[in-house]
């Protein structure tokens with residue numbers, strides 16, 4: 528198996544539409560890379576260039592040592608799973624699974640053997656004679672994945688394969704995808720705008736916005752050390768609190784609290800403090816930096832309450848902090864004292880949006 532490498536990949540449609548800007552990354556044969564980002568950020572265009580369905584305007588694509596930038600899709604030995612499943616409606620599941628191999632003139636016995644193997648793996652044995660129209664969404668998606676697997680490709684590409692499934696089924700198929708592709712030992716590139724899929728499936732995540740990679744890291748790092756405001760705000764649900772605060776001396780001012788700034792060479796007039804709702808907690812008597820506020824909304828999420836707290840400030844409009852708090856605590860519109868543990872605070876530059884180390 529070989530490593531997939533994108534070098535400074537660009538796609539330009541017009542001077543206004545540049546969906547992919549200078550994307551460089553590598554995916555090793557035991558890696559599952561997810562391209563994660565909002566609609567229109569260039570995920571699918573990147574994937575389509577890897578597949579050969581779209582020509583890059585600039586940049587190179589390598590598979591191992593071979594430059595495949597302009598190779599025909601059929602000559603790339605890559606298998607792609609589409610969001611729309613792309614099954615042949617008039618063919619049975621068996622024929623759908625076998626069709627790619629038949630085109631390649633694979634011997635019949637080998638086709639039978641591979642289709643049997645894959646249908647066992649995906650639990651499709653009972654469905655082989657049915658047509659796609661007689662399958663549920665989840666079953667169709669399994670057939671689409673099966674079509675890619677029978678190919679025994681060098682690289683697997685998946686474009687939002689779970690987006691047509693309901694929430695429950697999505698969780699099940701997601702777990703299947705994780706197990707199945709981990710066993711393939713080939714580079715996998717997966718496209719999604721769903722951060723849960725990215726976090727649960729991937730060994731590496733490339734967060735894209737406006738055609739640019741914002742951060743390329745393992746999921747834990749993306750979550751715990753977001754490189755900039757975009758990643759901090761896009762990854763995590765409920766979203767990270769991001770508060771623009773004035774600075775005074777070596778502190779940022781939040782309501783009555785002075786929050787010690789990180790060790791930065793020059794203190795700017797304003798700074799952005801980020802903290803995830805799950806890291807905000809009720810203040811204890813020995814907490815030093817305590818934020819006082821007023822509860823104005825409580826949303827029951829089952830495992831937690833998402834409590835929105837308004838904090839009065841001297842210079843600006845009141846700020847809102849959201850905290851995930853235990854469900855046994857009931858809150859009305861009352862005063863609350865919150866602590867922001869220093870180790871969970873992220874700092875960002877107001878101008879560039881970059882994380883401050």
Ligand SMILES: Nc1ncnc2c1ncn2[C@@H]1O[C@H](COP(=O)(O)OP(=O)(O)OP(=O)(O)O)[C@@H](O)[C@H]1O
Pocket residue numbers: 540544545546564565566567568569570571572573720
């Ligand atoms: N053939 C095309 N001609 C002109 N613009 C295009 C073309 N294909 C895509 N685009 C534009 O390129 C940008 C990126 O599109 P792309 O499909 O890669 O985004 P995406 O991140 O996959 O979005 P989604 O999640 O909505 O599929 C979008 O602004 C889109 O409108």
